[in-house]
Amino acid sequence: MAKIPTTRLARLLTGWASEGSGPLPRRLADALRELAERADVPAGSTLPSQRELALVLGVSRSTVTAAYSLLEESGWLESRRGSGSRLRGSGSIDEGAGEGRLASFDARTGTVDLSSGALDGLGTVGDVVGALTADDLAPLLRADGYLPYGLPELREGIAAYYRAAGVPTGPEQILVTSGSQQAVWLVAQALVDPGDTVVVENPTYRGALEALRSRRARLVPVGGDRPGADRDGADPGALRRFGAAVRPRLVYLQPTVHNPTGRGLDGAAQRAWASALAEREVFTxxxxxxxxxxxxxxxxxVPLAAGLPDASTIVVGTLSKLFWGGLRVGWVRSSPQVVARLAKIKTSVDLSCPVVEQLVAVRLLGRLPQARTTRRTVLREQRAGAEKLLRSRAPHWEWDRPAGGAALWVRVPGTDTEAMAQWARRRGVSVVPGSAFSAVDGFRDRLRLPYxxxxxxLERALPTLLESAERSRSEKSSAKGQEGAQPSG
Known part of the structure; x- marks a missing residue:
């Protein structure tokens, strides 16, 4: 069994230091044991070294040493010289439950929660819900309510949305899903087999990384990101440079308002990607x-799919980001054949998305222009306020102004943001480090900072974040100094 990366384990250990009772080593040991019991860490995984884990958790090495000893004494850890420490478990579940991403939503007990960029709901959602009448529901109530592909009126509304963007689309090309996360999960289930190569941007949406990792895909990141440099992120030329040796099963992209960077591809960049994808004939x-x-x-x-064949292209969309996260309405646009395949898988987990929510979504589609204007006005003001605050209070931090979204992708020079996030969390501020968005645990100096x-x-959180960043730098320098002082041989 492979070694679990230190960054991934740290994300799974969210909240361990403030939960439970007893000394810190006991709490850490209990948290690791619970990960094994739930199979969030697969049985047999090799844990990071004591020094590595201590550094990223922001605790002393003696704390980790004591925690490992407690686990070994109780039979949950097996240590072998030269091969590290392996965590034992029930072995009944092969795959873990992701990387602790739900911690952004399930336990918001901190002073300031910046772990999610999700927006508050728009008032128009309440207006639409309040305007529904018994007459609106009567035709639906005369049937059983099971609509595996989605409410026909909503499928047609979404198809019209794409036609307005210049992409010919019929309702048979639309599958309604419970948000975009379910859509991405369905795609992974339908199209990816263990060992398949999947090309992803670096960084990219962490929910997609979890869905693809659950299928044991081989993730190949393309491109990178650093302020003032390649603002378009991934390079489409990378597909050509793969040559015949690498044949991707699919490419997962976010060309319009990327999460987490907030950047967007311009027309030329979109055309370059469309050309490279068509040339390699890779599913997109x-x-x-x-x-x-x-x-x-x-x-x-206008989606990138406008220049690609429907048979090898899937577009994922949602109303939840713009209107309200509690409105779980997303979709897939593709060929009728792909839609049918995804629908068949979807019926194994739910027979239909909630019909009343879909009826609300039909009405909201007609209010998209007003909703865009409302969100854009507020987000622009919030972005400007956040940038002004950071320039004043954290002038050494770096970022590019995002073209969209709800967060800044910030570089904190000289800081391990994994350790920084651990320090901040224990002081009541929750943030997500950059490595959570990387297929290769990169961007250890990055932080997604919602505005x-x-x-x-942000102003309440900033003193803690600055203090935590400084503490992380000090611990990092101290660890390097101790390492350099070790006798050779």
């Missing part, structure tokens, strides 16, 4: 979940 998954949060332009965004919660929230 275009995630446009955040596209309606673009802060410039007008009207529906959509308002400048006040």
């Amino acid at each position: 998954v275009e995630d446009t979940s955040c596209a309606e949060l673009a802060l410039d332009g007008d009207g529906p965004p 959509a919660h308002g400048v006040d929230a």
Whole structure:
């Protein structure tokens, strides 16, 4: 069994230091045991070295040493010289439950929660719900309510949305899903087998990484990201450079309002990607979940899929980002054949998305222009306020102004943001480090910093974040100094 990366284990250990009782080593040991019991860490996984884990958790090495000893004494850890420490478990589940991403939503007990960039709901959602009448529901109540492909009126509305963007689409090309996350999961289930090569941007949406890892895909990242450099992120030329040796099963992209960077591809970059994808004849998954949060332009965004064949292209979309996360309405646009395949898998987990929510979504589609304007006005103000605050209070931090979305992708020079996030969390501030968005645990100096919660929230969190960053740098320097002082041989 492979070694679990230190960064991934740290994300799974969210909240361990503040939960439970007893000394810190006992709490850490209990948290690791619970990961094994739930199979969040597969049985037999090799844990990081004591020094590595201590550094990223922001605790002393003696704390980790004591925790490992407690686990070994109770039979949950097996240590062998030269092969590290392997965590034992029930062995009944092969795959873990992701990387602790739900910690962004399930336990918001901190002073300031910046772990999610999700937006508050728009008032128009309440208006639409309140305007529904018994007459609106009567035709639906005369049937059983099981609509595996989605409400026909909504499928037609989504198809019309794409036609307005210049992409000919019929309702038979639409599958309604419970949000965009389910859509991405369905794609992974339908199209990816263990060992398949999947090309992803680096960084990219962490929910997609979890869905693809659950299928044991071989993730190949393309491109990189650093302020003032390649603002378009991944390079389409990388597909050509793969040559015949690498044949990707699919490519997962976010060309319009990328999560987490907030950047968007311009027309030339989109054409370059479309050309490279068509040349390699590779299946493309275009995630446009955040596209309606673009802060410039007008009207529906034109998807990359406009220049690609339907038979080898999937577009993922949602209303949840723009209107309200509690409105779980997303979709897939593809060929009728692909839609039918995904629908068959979907019926194994739910027979139909909630019909009343879909009815609400039909009405909301007609209010997209107003919703875009409302969100754009507020997000622009929040982005400007966040940038002003950081330039004043954290002038050494770096970022590119995002073209959309609800967060800044910030570089904190000289800092391991995994350790920084652990320090901050124990002081009541929750943030997500950059490595959570990387297929190769990169971007250890990056932080996704949401501004959509308002400048006040960021201002309250900033002293703790600055202190935690400094503590992380000090621990990192101290660890390097101790390492350099070790006698050779």
